[in-house]
Amino acid sequence: MPNWLLPENIADVLPSEARKIEDLRRGILDNFRLYGYELVMPPMLEYLESLLTGAGQDTDLRTFKLIDQLSGRTLGLRADMTTQVARIDAHLLNRASVTRLCYAGSVLHTRPSGLHATREPLQIGAEIYGHAGLEADAEIQELALASLALAGFSQVRLDLCHVGVLRAIIATDAAAQKDQAELHILLRAKDVPGLRIITANYATVTRDALLALPNLYGDASVIARARQLLPQLPGIIAALDELDTLIRSANRAIVTIDLADLRGYQYESGAMFAIYVAGLPNAVARGGRYDHVGEAFGRARPATGFSMDLRELSRLLPIAERKRSIRAPWGKEPGLRAKIAELRKSGEVVIQSLPGHDNDQDEFDCDRVLVQDDGSGHWILKKLA
Known part of the structure; x- marks a missing residue:
């Protein structure tokens, strides 16, 4: 190799x-x-x-x-x-x-x-x-x-979720709490058939709520649908209220809600968000x-x-864009060194050409050159064609 x-x-x-x-x-x-x-x-x-x-x-x-x-x-x-x-x-x-x-x-x-x-x-x-x-x-x-x-990203999509919804749903169901890790995986994948199998022996209210989560995805109207479909538990009400507040704080972002998107669930404890931009399938x-x-x-x-x-x-x-820069000859003549130092102090990029070599850079565009005026002997800038 x-x-x-x-x-x-x-x-x-x-x-x-x-x-x-x-x-x-x-x-x-x-x-x-x-x-x-x-x-x-x-x-x-x-x-x-x-x-x-x-x-x-x-x-x-x-x-x-x-x-x-x-x-x-x-x-x-x-x-x-x-x-x-x-x-x-x-x-x-x-x-x-x-x-x-x-x-x-x-x-x-x-x-x-x-x-x-x-x-x-x-x-x-x-x-x-x-x-x-x-x-x-x-x-x-x-x-x-x-x-x-x-x-430079003016158009972004803000995707909101809240771990408090799932935790409130399974809080009173011992069987669901035991399967918490697997439920997390199935919900992230929106695997409804898998959810139907694993929730078969859960309490009816728990099962119905879990099966509803994968479909609670969309624009801000999802919050209203969730209030209708999910049980009126204090933890769920509080989580949906928090999401409602964060939606109103989203400025010009396009907001979506996904109550089954539980990435980071293991250590997250409240509202979560992911931001997406055009051209990339994963959250940025x-x-x-x-x-x-x-x-x-x-x-x-x-x-x-x-x-x-x-x-x-x-x-x-x-x-x-390539940075506009200045090409200068190599040399230790005091006037040349002083002029280069002056230009660099003012924020200009000055690239000295080492003897026998041309400059070849991706980052810089030498559009000016430092030359010595024949009449005065001062170092002056000239534009390159």
Whole structure:
């Protein structure tokens, strides 16, 4: 095998694509700061038990494991940064007030999440800790939509769900609680025949409600249909009320409801959302409430947040325009060095041509050249044809 081949679903990022990703990262992080979010940088590597604390089985399966040669303990390469940031809030910062944190960094997956997905996403996200009210959920939803607007996506679809609906349905049915993990899989797949089989021995009200969930999908009118079809349990009423409020906070996004879309169900605890854009079948951003993750780190804190993959998002954007730049000769003559320094300080890109070589870059378009004026000896700019 040639020694330059990379593992499957792992790829280098070349200059034009790298600049798109970096411009996105900087713009989104700067916008997070305008909302009051503080940047943290969790480590790529942690002890496995810490890394998987509060995470679901999906995260465990996606996590690369290895043995630490210093301690002999099992380490994990992070597959998601959400629980890491929850650990920082609960164990390191330990603040009593509301805390807003953001992050950006690579994560690694043992398997790709989709057919053409990378196994090294560049995850960026934001989290709010310490406020249990729906105001925090609305802010996170707004921030996710604002991030996509910054990336140039004006038409997005916001898909809302709430784990409280399923949990309220099965709360009083012991058989359904025992099958919770399988029900989650069947509902995500909208496998109605499978649901009919597994719910055969459930209480009638539980069975009818579970069979209704896969069809409770569509525009905002789904909330009204759900109020009619689902039992009038306090947990269901509260969940539908919260979704109703979040719909009204969605600005110009196209809103859909899917009460069976339970991705992240294992550690989510309230309203969840996924955002879709044209040209990509998978969600570009996912978020929701996960109040119980901090408990494992010794401090239960209300929490809600979202994240997205910048590498996947950048693939949908047009190729970045080449940067106008200046070509300069190589030399150490004081006047030349001073002129180049002056131009770079003003924000110009100045590329010196090394002796015997031409410049060949994807990122830069040299439309001017620095030459020495024959009359005055000063270095001046001339336009290139």
